[in-house]
Amino acid sequence: MVEEKYKTLEVVEKNPKSGVFHLYLNRPRQRNALTHDFCTEFPKALYALDHNRDVNVIVLSGAGDHFCSGIDISQLKSITQSYHDAGESLRRQILAMQDSVTALERCRKPVIASTHGACIGGAIDIVTACDLRYCMEEAFFSVKEVDGHSTHTVSIVIEREREEGGGDDSGSGRERGSLGILFNFLEFE
Incomplete structure (x- = not known):
């Protein structure tokens, strides 16, 4: 090859x-x-x-x-x-x-x-x-993007992303998008 x-x-x-x-x-x-x-x-x-x-x-x-x-x-x-x-x-x-x-x-x-x-x-x-x-x-x-934001602010953005269809529908258990990936990182580590 x-x-x-x-x-x-x-x-x-x-x-x-x-x-x-x-x-x-x-x-x-x-x-x-x-x-x-x-x-x-x-x-x-x-x-x-x-x-x-x-x-x-x-x-x-x-x-x-x-x-x-x-x-x-x-x-x-x-x-x-x-x-x-x-x-x-x-x-x-x-x-x-x-x-x-x-x-x-x-x-x-x-x-x-x-x-x-x-x-x-x-x-x-x-x-x-x-x-x-x-x-x-x-x-x-x-992850510098979250500097200056409270955890609450990050949670709201993640929740908004889910509501707008940014969540994973494939059944793989993974969220899509930067904040979704960050959410998975924080959730599983």
Whole structure:
């Protein structure tokens, strides 16, 4: 099978015939920050691994000192500077990011998140969408979007998302959307 080359990812089978494939977020100098390329490549890589008969399980981790520092802020700046309608462009970028997280739900092979160092913002969405999550003792997690908001405010937003159909109807027990994923993370950890 011909392996595709990615800008932001690396796929490695460390032990041939083991069925364990490692999917690395591979931008260690940028602390594996999430970019537009990631949003395009991640679903493709998961699809390829999911359809590879040699793959039994996927271990997702980050190259370098950190799992992932969240969305690459420079990407957001370029979106707002590049397009006439910056709000719509940002919305489309967020939807692409959400689709890359949803790719984990579409993957029928089990995905295990192996977290070390920083796991920030959108990275928490990714980790919590995995089937199993493990972390090193030095790992730390941060969701800055909830700073300054009370738990009550977050609960109201989650409840509103459920009422508007943002909840999961597939029976998988997972909520959709960033706050839904955060809710699952807080509920199960």
